[in-house]
Amino acid sequence: MNDAMRSGEQGRLSTVTIVAAVVLILLWIQVAYNYVSKERQSRIDHYVRSESLRINNQADILSINFGRNLGYLAGIPFVVANNPLINNTMKRMFNTAPEEQDTAALKNRWINDPQLADLNRYLHLMARHLDVDLLWVMNNQGYCVLSNNTGQGSPIGSRYSDRHYFLMAEKQRYGRQFAVGRTTHLPGLYYSSDIRDDEGKFLGVAAVKRNISKLTHLIDNGLTLITDELGVVILSTDPALLMKSLPDGRIDEQSEDARRRRYRQESFAKLELHRRPGEAGEELFLLGNDTVPMLMAKRHRPSDDIIIHVFGRLYNIGQIESDGRWMFIVLSATGSLSILLLLGVVLFVARNRQQNSVLQEMNRLLQQQAYTDQLTGCFNRRRWLELGTLGVERVGRYGNPLSLLMLDLDHFKAVNDRFGHSAGDEVLRRFAHMLQQMVRKFDVVGRLGGEEFSILLPQTPLDRALVLAERIRASMQMMKFRFSGQEVTVTVSVGVSEYKSKQPLKDFLQQADDALYEAKRKGRNQVCTAQGERHRVTAKTPR
Structure with missing residues (x-):
């Protein structure tokens, strides 16, 4: 009887153990499922929010760019x-x-x-x-x-x-x-x-x-549509969508004659753009037979009667759902915290790499801004002086000739005062572009400040520097500007100097600046050397 009772207790214990194991496994599976579901939804929400922010920023930038390109037309x-x-x-x-x-x-x-x-x-x-x-x-x-x-x-x-x-x-x-x-x-x-x-x-x-x-260059990323006020696609990154009508477009309200006169066609195929609600409450779209859902950001420009639609495909949603299923299997099978830690490390490494990439790009942009004059694209004063110091050191090492042009636009302030700073900026941009077209790749063009520019000419003696200076002066004199319906000519004065052995860069610059001052004193639109000589050189053969 005692043996029978012990046998029954062992059976009950085994049954309780099995039931407890099943219950605990079911409870763990339920916990794992709840955790994975919550984690998956959180990642989807974060991804959707970040993509929504990205395409909204892109839509804002597009709207600004269209404003810059079309604003003056009205x-x-x-x-x-x-x-x-x-x-x-x-x-x-x-x-x-x-x-x-x-x-x-x-x-x-x-x-x-x-x-x-x-x-x-x-x-x-x-x-x-x-x-x-x-x-x-x-x-x-x-x-x-x-x-x-x-x-x-x-x-x-x-x-x-x-x-x-x-x-x-x-x-x-x-x-x-x-x-x-x-x-x-x-x-x-x-x-x-x-x-x-x-x-x-x-x-x-x-x-x-x-x-x-003329506007296609503005929409070269992703899927972007530009429609008119009736919902007709007039510009798109996908040419196959051109001259189609949005599902809610009002083109059908127009008569066939009105459509033919305005668009030179009477019928418009409907764009297969289907709406579907997202899990986070956002509105998603599917285009044609595409199974990848998209977000949309829309910007209306009433001043141009156009609407900008920027779409962002949510490619990573499928990957997020796949990750959730995998995590559920792993957690259900092992119950190991190490998997969660490993996923945390992987996520940390991925985010750290992304942050490092962003920092590197920011450093590159900052370095470019530190070296370049934003208006003209020439080297700024700081970078030009650094390169000038290197140029002088090379002359001292190898003994090659080195010349310097100091240039200043004549009566530039009068252009600003009469036609506005935008006109002055246009003069500076075109003058800088002309300089960069006329010099060699290893010549150093810099904007030292205001309307003053300087060109460092390695391996160039004084006579060849004078030829270039006169070409620049003559080209600028022939350049025509039109502001407020008036044709305007802007001239330039140039001071030229040649580097002397063991001469400090400061003295070298002062020598060229003195030559520029002499050119200004003699009536502007001149080319002068440090000795005060006035030059008119005809350069028939380019340097």
């Missing part, structure tokens, strides 16, 4: 519309096109009009200087009277009274619109301004166009 028609010559011409051209007039006849008559031809040339120069594709003026009937393009594809003689930008300007509203060109067949963004006489009478519309192809 002001161009206003300037043209307020030109007295344009205004007087549009008074003369008021109601001058009968409804039955043939377009070709109108074009031939107006292009051959001498007064209109002068204004066409003015528009041509203005469009080329402002880097716009089309600049034209329409009379009150919508007929194009003036244009920068008088050749093939010229809009002169064509009628645009049905265009949205014309109708908005006619109502004294800010005109802008995306459309496909009626004569060029090229898509672009249009901006317009009304032309009126002193009594407010409507005389016509001035308009400008920037071709969409």
Whole structure:
């Protein structure tokens, strides 16, 4: 009986042990499952938040870049519309096109009009200087009277009274619109301004166009769509999506005739962009048959009637879910804390590498900013003096000739005072670009401050330095600038010196600076040496 009782107790103990083991295993599996689920969701939430931040930053940057590229366009028609010559011409051209007039006849008559031809040339120069594709003026009937393009594809003689930008300007509203060109067949963004006489009478519309192809460089990363106000894709990193309509686009509200006149097509395929809710409450999208979900950041630019859509594919969600399943299997099978520690170490190493990579990139950018003048791209004063010291040391070691040009733009302050600092910056940028084009790769061009530049010329005797200095002076004198409709010439004075044996860099610079002062004293637009000699050298053969 005792043996039977002991046998029963052992059986119960075995049963309890087995049950306890099963219960503990089930409890551990439940704990592991809960932990892995929570960890997986936390990683997904963090990843989605970081990707959302990234694409929102990218959308902000794109919006800023589009603003920089398009912001000035709206002001161009206003300037043209307020030109007295344009205004007087549009008074003369008021109601001058009968409804039955043939377009070709109108074009031939107006292009051959001498007064209109002068204004066409003015528009041509203005469009080329402002880097716009089309600049034209329409009379009150919508007929194009003036244009920068008088050749093939010229809009002169064509009628645009049905265009949205014309109708908005006619109502004294800010005109802008995306459309496909009626004569060029090229898509672009249009901006317009009304032309009126002193009594407010409507005389016509001035308009400008920037071709969409000029904006493709702004969206070279990831999947980005630019749509107009009706939801038609007008620019995309994926050419296959162009001229398709967003699912919620309003293009179907337009008549077939309106679509054909604006877009040169009547039907628009719908973009297969499907919405689906995310696990963290965010809105995700799927494009066509793509199984990778995407986030979207949208920026509306009402000043240009365009909407920027930036998409970010969440490639890592699948990897995060796979990691969660693997962790669950490991934790359920072993219950070992070492696995969690190992994952923590791996995560730490990965983040540490990422941080190191970010720090290295920041150091590289900081070093570049420390060496370079941000406006002109030349070496700044500090870096130029460092390279100048090295150049002088090499001369002392090898005995090669070394020359120095000290350059200063004449009357630069007057340009700033008269046309503004943006004009002054343009002069500095173009002058610096010219210098970098004219020197050798191992010559050292630096901006020492303000409008003062310096060029260190290794292996160059004084006579060859004078040849280069005169080429620079002559090239700058021939360079033309146009500010506020005025043609402006800016000259440069140059001081030239040759390094003397064992001469300190400070004395070398002072010698060139004295030569520059002499050039200024003698009337500017001069090339002088340290001895005060004035030079005019004709360099027929480049250095």
